[in-house]
Amino acid sequence: MKKERKNIFLLLSAKVISNIGDNFFDFSNNTWIASLGAKGQKILTIYQITESITGIVLNVFGGVFADNYNRKKIITITDLIAGVACLVLSIVYPTKFFVFAMILVNIILAILSSFRSPAYKSIIPNTVHKDKIVKVNSNLEICNQLVSVSSPVISLIAYKVFGIGGALLIDGISFLISALLNNCLQVIHKKSDENIRHIKNKIIKNIIEGIEYITNNSQVAILLIVSSAVNFFLAGYNYSFPFVNKAFGTGNSTYTILLVSQSLGGIIGGIISPKLTKNDSISHLLNLLTFCGLSIAGIYLLFQWYHSLLTVFVFMFLFHMLLTAYNIDFFSIIQTKVDDKYLGRVFSVVFTVAIIFMPIGTAVFSYYSKAYLVENYIIIGIGIIIVSIVTQVLSRFKGSK
Numbered sequence: 001m002k003k004e005r006k007n008i009f010l011l012l013s014a015k016v017i018s019n020i021g022d023n024f025f026d027f028s029n030n031t032w033i034a035s036l037g038a039k040g041q042k043i044l045t046i047y048q049i050t051e052s053i054t055g056i057v058l059n060v061f062g063g064v065f066a067d068n069y070n071r072k073k074i075i076t077i078t079d080l081i082a083g084v085a086c087l088v089l090s091i092v093y094p095t096k097f098f099v100f101a102m103i104l105v106n107i108i109l110a111i112l113s114s115f116r117s118p119a120y121k122s123i124i125p126n127t128v129h130k131d132k133i134v135k136v137n138s139n140l141e142i143c144n145q146l147v148s149v150s151s152p153v154i155s156l157i158a159y160k161v162f163g164i165g166g167a168l169l170i171d172g173i174s175f176l177i178s179a180l181l182n183n184c185l186q187v188i189h190k191k192s193d194e195n196i197r198h199i200k201n202k203i204i205k206n207i208i209e210g211i212e213y214i215t216n217n218s219q220v221a222i223l224l225i226v227s228s229a230v231n232f233f234l235a236g237y238n239y240s241f242p243f244v245n246k247a248f249g250t251g252n253s254t255y256t257i258l259l260v261s262q263s264l265g266g267i268i269g270g271i272i273s274p275k276l277t278k279n280d281s282i283s284h285l286l287n288l289l290t291f292c293g294l295s296i297a298g299i300y301l302l303f304q305w306y307h308s309l310l311t312v313f314v315f316m317f318l319f320h321m322l323l324t325a326y327n328i329d330f331f332s333i334i335q336t337k338v339d340d341k342y343l344g345r346v347f348s349v350v351f352t353v354a355i356i357f358m359p360i361g362t363a364v365f366s367y368y369s370k371a372y373l374v375e376n377y378i379i380i381g382i383g384i385i386i387v388s389i390v391t392q393v394l395s396r397f398k399g400s401k
Contacts, residue, residue: 003186003188004127004129004188006184007127007128007185007188008132008136011124011136012139012143013181014177014181014182015140015143015178016147017178018175018178019147020170021086021171021174021175022171022174023155024151024155025167025168027167028155028158028159029047029167030242031159031242031255032164033242034242034245041366043099044371045366047102047106048238048358048362049362050103050107050110051106051107052362053359054110054111054114055110055355056352056356058111058114059118059351059352059355060207061114061115061203061348062114062115062117062118062344062348063118063207063210063345063346063348064203064206064207065344066115066118066122066345066347067122067210067341067342067344068202068206071120071344072123072182072183074116074119075116075119075120075123075179075182076182078112078113078115078116078119079176079178079179079182080175080176080179081112082108082109082175083173083178083179085105086105086109087169087172087173088105089102089168090165090168090172091165093165114348114351117351118344118348118351119344121331121334121343122340122344122347123185124136125336125343126187126188126340127188128188129188130336133336134273134274134328135274137273137331137332138271138273138274139270141273141327142266142270142271145265145270146267153256155167158170206345207345209342210342210345211349213338213342213345219333220334222391222395223282224349224350225353226286226387226388226391227330227350229357230289230384230387230388231355231357231358232360233379233380233384234358234361235358235360235361235362236361236364236369236380237376237377238358239362239365240373240376241258243371243372244258247376248309248312257309261312261313262317262320263320265318266321269320269321270328272321273328283392285330286392288322288325288329289384289388290385290388291318292319292384293383293384293385294381294385295315295381296316296381297378297385298311298318298381299311299316299374299377299378299381300375300377334347334350
């Protein structure tokens with residue numbers, strides 16, 4: 001019990017500290033890129049597409065390592081490398097190579113995330129008991145959103161005072177502290193580790209085994225397909241959001257205010273998620289996605305009528321509340337139902353399949369639409385609703401056979 005409490009504290013502390021740095025990094029990068037105007041849209045497209053493609057290519061390999069190597073070491077080493085990369089990038093600014101270096105470091109962070117993310121999600125069942133997994137995931141998300149609530153204002157002040165170089169420095173330090181905390185985790189439920197030299201000849205075999213495990217679990221397979229389609233539209237949301245100041249024309253503080261709205265929605269989503277896990281059916285999760293689509297479409301519809309930032313704030317709050325509840329429930333179901341020896345590979349496929357359409361989505365939205373158009377939000381909302389409803393209809397049709 002004492003080990004578990006310590007592990008929960010370390011998991012939450014490391015997450016909070018690294019998220020503070022990440023929020024500084026994302027806020028400063030998005031603000032700086034958006035300030036470049038039309039050129040910024042092109043840079044943002046390259047920035048997001050290269051990150052997504054890197055994840056697609058390498059996530060499956062990260063899962064193999066998470067299942068065959070020490071998960072704690074993977075998390076610690078990747079955090080250390082990420083910290084050093086951000087510190088180096090902070091030195092490069094403001095040279096003429098900064099844009100290139102920023103994209104390169106973002107790719108490096110995406111590579112590290114491909115190995116870290118499956119290991120991090122997989123180590124939670126090793127460090128806490130099964131009946132605490134949902135609560136831990138919920139608390140992790142609540143902490144993440146609490147940081148997000150406070151960080152926009154702090155990030156805005158830091159950006160104005162220190163600039164993007166200072167934000168990168170903070171991000172680098174946060175990764176290093178996170179690495180130290182994660183290195184103190186104590187495993188409660190052990191997994192068998194295998195020497196890295198013996199993994200080389202088994203990588204393809206391990207990947208195939210993970211895919212076969214998923215295809216034999218129809219519930220997970222359906223959710224992965226849905227996530228892929230939904231993330232096509234979420235890519236459009238991520239592409240459009242940094243330009244909300246221009247889209248809604250409600251002042252320079254719009255971006256910061258709506259970041260707070262997202263975070264508050266995430267906090268409430270984290271709080272209500274444990275109360276919703278009693279019903280872990282596909283239909284339940286798809287209903288959450290349907291309401292996600294309705295809330296994001298509502299942003300466009302009500303803004304056309306009222307031209308009020310308050311309506312945008314409320315519906316963006318609802319969108320992130322429902323999306324957070326969906327994500328927590330989704331990951332908790334996998335962590336509690338998937339065999340531990342396949343967990344890393346399942347998560348690697350989850351991350352790969354979930355982002356498979358994101359670079360396509362970013363490219364499509366950047367080609368056919370402008371990032372600052374309010375119409376993007378109704379397209380995104382309707383797209384999510386259609387994916388959810390079609391999947392529910394097909395699931396019921398299949399079940400009736």
